[in-house]
Amino acid sequence: MPRTKVYEAVTERLEILDTEGRVDAALMPEIDPSRTRDLYRDMVLMRTFDTKALKLQRQGRMGTWPPIKGQEAIQAGVALAMGDNDWLIPAFREHGIMVLRGVPLHLVFAYWAGDERGSSYPEEVRCFPVAVPVGSQWQHGTGVGLSLKLRDEDAVAVTFGGDGSTSEGDFHEAVNCAGVFGTKTVFVIQNNQWAISVPLHRQTAAETLAQKAHAYGIPGIQVDGNDVFAVYAAATEAIERTRRGEGPSLIEAVTYRLGDHTTADDASRYRSEEELEEWEGRDPILRLRRYLVEQGLWDDDQETVLLEEAASWVDGQVKALEEMEPQAPEEIFTSMYAALPPHVVEQMQSLLEEVRS
Amino acid sequence: MSGQNAEGRALHAVPEVATEKLTIAQAVRDAMLEEMDGNDRVIVLGEDVGVDGGVFRATEGLIERYGPERVIDTPVAESAIVGMSVGLAATGFRPIAEIQFMGFVYPAINQLFGHAARMRNRTRGRLSCPMVVRMPYGGGIHPPEHHSESYEALFLNTPGFKVVVPSNPYDAKGLLVSAIRDDDPVLFMEPKRIYRAFRDAVPAESYTVPLGKADIAREGTDVTLIAWGAMVRVCLDASEVLARNEISAEVVDLRTLNPLDRETMIESVVKTGRAVVVHEAVRTGGFGAEIAAQISEHALLQLEAPIQRVTGFDVVFPLAQNEKHYLPSRQRVVKAVEKVLAF
Ligand SMILES: Cc1ncc(C[n+]2csc(CCOP(=O)(O)OP(=O)(O)O)c2C)c(N)n1
Numbered sequence: 270m271p272r273t274k275v276y277e278a279v280t281e282r283l284e285i286l287d288t289e290g291r292v293d294a295a296l297m298p299e300i301d302p303s304r305t306r307d308l309y310r311d312m313v314l315m316r317t318f319d320t321k322a323l324k325l326q327r328q329g330r331m332g333t334w335p336p337i338k339g340q341e342a343i344q345a346g347v348a349l350a351m352g353d354n355d356w357l358i359p360a361f362r363e364h365g366i367m368v369l370r371g372v373p374l375h376l377v378f379a380y381w382a383g384d385e386r387g388s389s390y391p392e393e394v395r396c397f398p399v400a401v402p403v404g405s406q407w408q409h410g411t412g413v414g415l416s417l418k419l420r421d422e423d424a425v426a427v428t429f430g431g432d433g434s435t436s437e438g439d440f441h442e443a444v445n446c447a448g449v450f451g452t453k454t455v456f457v458i459q460n461n462q463w464a465i466s467v468p469l470h471r472q473t474a475a476e477t478l479a480q481k482a483h484a485y486g487i488p489g490i491q492v493d494g495n496d497v498f499a500v501y502a503a504a505t506e507a508i509e510r511t512r513r514g515e516g517p518s519l520i521e522a523v524t525y526r527l528g529d530h531t532t533a534d535d536a537s538r539y540r541s542e543e544e545l546e547e548w549e550g551r552d553p554i555l556r557l558r559r560y561l562v563e564q565g566l567w568d569d570d571q572e573t574v575l576l577e578e579a580a581s582w583v584d585g586q587v588k589a590l591e592e593m594e595p596q597a598p599e600e601i602f603t604s605m606y607a608a609l610p611p612h613v614v615e616q617m618q619s620l621l622e623e624v625r626s
Numbered sequence: 627m628s629g630q631n632a633e634g635r636a637l638h639a640v641p642e643v644a645t646e647k648l649t650i651a652q653a654v655r656d657a658m659l660e661e662m663d664g665n666d667r668v669i670v671l672g673e674d675v676g677v678d679g680g681v682f683r684a685t686e687g688l689i690e691r692y693g694p695e696r697v698i699d700t701p702v703a704e705s706a707i708v709g710m711s712v713g714l715a716a717t718g719f720r721p722i723a724e725i726q727f728m729g730f731v732y733p734a735i736n737q738l739f740g741h742a743a744r745m746r747n748r749t750r751g752r753l754s755c756p757m758v759v760r761m762p763y764g765g766g767i768h769p770p771e772h773h774s775e776s777y778e779a780l781f782l783n784t785p786g787f788k789v790v791v792p793s794n795p796y797d798a799k800g801l802l803v804s805a806i807r808d809d810d811p812v813l814f815m816e817p818k819r820i821y822r823a824f825r826d827a828v829p830a831e832s833y834t835v836p837l838g839k840a841d842i843a844r845e846g847t848d849v850t851l852i853a854w855g856a857m858v859r860v861c862l863d864a865s866e867v868l869a870r871n872e873i874s875a876e877v878v879d880l881r882t883l884n885p886l887d888r889e890t891m892i893e894s895v896v897k898t899g900r901a902v903v904v905h906e907a908v909r910t911g912g913f914g915a916e917i918a919a920q921i922s923e924h925a926l927l928q929l930e931a932p933i934q935r936v937t938g939f940d941v942v943f944p945l946a947q948n949e950k951h952y953l954p955s956r957q958r959v960v961k962a963v964e965k966v967l968a969f
């Protein structure tokens with residue numbers, strides 16, 4: 270009886286843009302300069318509205334907010350790789366890509382300010398609502414990918430989640446089923462290295478999250494998640510593969526959560542100032558700006574204009590948020606069912622009587 | 627009206643020992659600390675319970691004292707937290723598992739309902755699950771989605787669990803100590819809304835509040851208000867309002883829902899002839915229905931009016947802005963009392 274090797278796998282990591290803004294020309298994907306500038310604008314816009322949301326929260330105009338600071342390159346890079354008809358299935362730290370996919374920012378704000386209408390996106394926006402139960406959304410990504418395959422639609426499902434979410438059973442079931450059914454799904458892990466206070470090495474004994482793809486028989490790759498070109502290149506490859514009908518794949522984008530877990534958290538309780546500073550030095554936005562400046566594609570004047578435009582656009586969204594009529598009390602009932610059962614109607618009437626009296 | 631302190635809640639028979647003024651969150655921590663001191667088989671596990679000390683600080687300082695082998699920061703995996711606890715409990719440990727918010731218990735339901743609740747019965751008593759599953763529950767803190775749920779009815783509809791819901795710091799400590807020492811799985815629901823709302827004198831040493839013993843949180847003669855957890859405070863508030871109108875409400879704080887202290891509850895209802903049950907979980911299939919059924923079974927002829935329920939509505943718990951419309955309020959309790967009195 271022989272003892273033979275039946276399986277061996279290699280997990281690759283892709284890096285293209287370094288912290289100084291230099292690129293590896295051999296690996297650099299084709300993106301025309303105006304697109305690259307757009308990527309930069311997208312990332313600055315994300316940073317601007319994220320900062321604004323934190324400010325609104327401090328002023329009591331926003332609920333608990335999970336910041337995306339530091340994770341902009343992943344969201345901008347994947348968004349650029351997606352096609353118009355593709356679906357996005359986010360977790361809860363994907364406001365950046367949600368907005369790029371067409372979710373109005375004032376609705377994102379409304380959701381986190383505690384208004385259900387914030388999850389009622391315009392009809393044409395192919396985006397699931399935020400999924401707070403960690404890991405649950407991965408399964409929907411598989412389901413949407415299966416739906417697109419069965420209906421033979423020219424679209425793919427791109428689903429996001431955090432490093433911590435890969436510890437939930439849902440993640441493993443979802444990736445496994447995607448492999449079994451060959452769904453049109455791309456799994457993107459935003460590995461920001463922390464799940465609230467728990468660091469990645471307490472989340473898994475595996476060296477990478479990308480390698481988990483191998484266990485379910487689908488391709489997986491790790492990318493530098495603060496390198497927008499690497500993210501874009503890997504996402505394009507994965508999305509094109511599944512678009513061609515060659516099945517699902519997984520991307521682990523390694524980044525860092527530069528902010529607290531949410532505005533209810535204080536990260537200084539569990540992680541060091543040095544670690545934070547080290548990652549601030551790898552800021553994805555700074556890195557792309559260095560590249561653009563180096564290439565002669567960007568200058569200080571453009572920067573000033575961009576910052577002004579971004580701020581005023583975000584202010585407009587805050588205004589739209591604050592101009593929303595308050596929800597009527599009965600709205601806690603009206604979307605529960607297509608047709609309300611009689612006992613629920615009774616309860617609704619009792620509430621209305623109460624608020625009118 | 628008697629037996630009330632300045633904060634409007636009942637005075638407990640606090641023994642003559644050194645006491646500290648603690649919040650519910652601190653009292654919970656105190657209970658774990660003392661039981662861990664006394665028994666090295668007591669361990670704590672859950673998300674962020676170690677280095678961070680728990681998102682509500684209920685496990686603060688435990689890891690420093692007992693180390694990462696007894697205070698375990700787990701991966702984000704509720705099924706693992708409970709499933710491992712089953713394995714640990716069946717082989718000699720007394721795990722205290724924390725589910726960060728009750729709204730996130732679903733991934734663990736298979737382990738809780740399919741195993742923890744059944745182990746003793748399945749093995750005819752050879753194996754058991756002496757474990758506590760702590761969960762902050764309930765609304766009132768304007769959090770994001772899935773952070774406000776009250777799912778006690780699910781657990782009361784699953785034989786095998788004891789279900790405990792303290793309403794104040796003194797009970798929180800004494801009940802948790804009892805829960806940890808109990809030989810069966812105990813669901814320990816912590817009213818997060820009043821985690822830090824007020825302080826009580828809590829004995830510094832270990833003591834128990836027995837499971838299955840309700841507390842008369844306020845004595846009265848006209849109507850019995852039956853509640854648990856955060857709703858006890860709402861009932862006490864309502865009683866103050868009622869007292870101004872010469873209505874004397876008795877507040878029964880059930881403290882544990884299984885085992886249920888039917889005797890105390892029925893005695894009170896027999897005395898007052900009127901009952902209002904208050905809970906923040908949804909109405910249909912809520913534990914209030916069971917209480918109403920038991921009162922009907924045991925005191926129907928002593929009732930002067932139909933039993934009233936003040937509960938959450940049969941809807942998804944609303945996001946922060948509409949939370950106020952959902953939660954039972956002092957006014958709703960007062961109205962229900964007026965209704966039973968006017969019958
Ligand atoms: C099922 C479930 N358990 C626990 C929580 C509480 N919680 C919210 S976020 C989080 C950590 C998630 O970490 P990760 O997946 O890495 O995402 P990140 O927050 O870093 O973006 C936890 C434990 C939750 N929302 N859902």
Ligand SMILES: [Mg+2]
Pocket residue numbers: 431432433459460461462463464465
């Ligand atoms: Mg993370």
